[in-house]
Amino acid sequence: MKKLTFTLLITLAAACLFSVPCNAKGKAKHVVFIGLDGWGAYSVPQAEIPHIKQLMANGSYTLEKRTVLPSSSAVNWASMFMGAGPELHGYTQWGSRTPELPSRVLNQHGIFPTIFQLLRDxxxxxEIGCLYEWDGIKYLTDTLSLSHHAQAPDYNxxxxxxxxxxxxxxxxxHPTLLAVCFDNxxxxxxxxxxxxxxYYAKLKELDGYVGRIIQAVTEAGILKETIxxxxxxxxxIEKGHGGKTMQEMQTPFIISGKNIKKGGEFHESMMQYDVASTIAHIFGLKQPQVWIGRPMLQVFK
Known part of the structure; x- marks a missing residue:
């Protein structure tokens, strides 16, 4: 009888080991992702962005996250949401709406796997949402995996x-995952x-919006469970981007909130596609084999 009980316990332990992701419980109940289009890391030290800098002080950050090439919009938003680079997801241009290269794999909705689809599955x-100013964002998110998506009216x-x-x-x-993508x-x-x-005046304005979003999370009563x-x-650089200068290629990554170390700046290598992997880790999701992103484990408690 004792032998049978021991065997059963070993069997159950093995089943848990191989069937449950190592981060099954997750790090937080909610993630609010805020993207600022065209925000170069070079600008952070001198920018008047008190709300963003408070997140930096309370959490972890790098000013050395690199874009994929070209250093333009759609290809990099896609990489952030899809956990892989253009060689795999196939979106290669600033305004890509469909892949110029065949995606290496397609999910059940006919698009390369996204963080939104992983969470939905x-x-x-x-509750998964995406709100944006630039219309191109919706082509990169897998809208069939979203509970809600909407474009804001003319910013001007x-x-x-x-x-x-x-x-x-x-x-x-009280969304589980919300992406808010500003076009400035x-x-x-x-x-x-x-x-x-x-440029710096615009960053100051956007920082005010970040502060309002943080306040909305507070008023919703979910601040303590949010990253x-x-x-x-x-x-x-100058009036353009898409090239290979560090002003174009280095972008900030700031993470703060539940279970995030108050660790300050980190210098480990980070690429755009590591963003999706880091969000997947927060929710305890197993990423698909085709993703090449790595979660930034050093930022977590």
Whole structure:
């Protein structure tokens, strides 16, 4: 009888070992991802961004996360959401809506696997949202895996609209995962130039929106169970991007909140596709074999 009981315990332990992800419980119940298009890491030290810098002080960050090439929008948003580079997901241009190269694999929705789909498959009832200003974002998220997605109205006429949409959605739905993608400071970088007074003024404005989103999470009563990620698709130089300078290729990655070390700056190598892997780790999800991203384990308690 004792031998049978021991054998049963060993069998159950083995089953758990091979069937449950090592981070099955996850690190937090909610993730709020905030993306600022065209935000170069070079700008952080001199930028007046108190809310973002408070997240940096309370969490972990790097100013050395690199883009995939080209250092442009769609290819890098795709890499952040898809856990792989353009050689695998196939989105290769600034405005890609469909892959220019055949995706290495397709999920059940006919798109390369995304972090949104991984979470949906693991938690069918999860509230998963994506709000954005640039229309191109929706082609990179697998909208069939989302509970809600919406584009904000014209920024030039309604500059605070996206922030307001995020505040409302957070307070009403308490999303498990929400991506909020602002289309600036990219526009200012193209019009007035990167590393200009106008560029830093825009960062200050966007920091105010970040503060409002943090406050919405607080008012929703989920702050203690939330991890914030603030990052960017690419930087820029003069009035452009897409090239191979560090001003274009290095972007900030800031992570703060539940179970995140107050560890300050880290210098381990990080690429865009590591963002998806880090979010997957937060939720205890097993990433697909085709992903090449690595979670930034050093940032977690």
């Amino acid at each position: 693991a938690r069918p009832e999860a 006429k309604h500059p605070e609209a996206l922030c307001g949409m995020a505040e409302k959605y957070i307070k009403e739905k 400071p990219d526009h200012v970088g193209h019009q007035a130039g990167h590393d200009t007074p106008e 914030f990620i603030v990052t960017a698709d690419h930087g820029g």
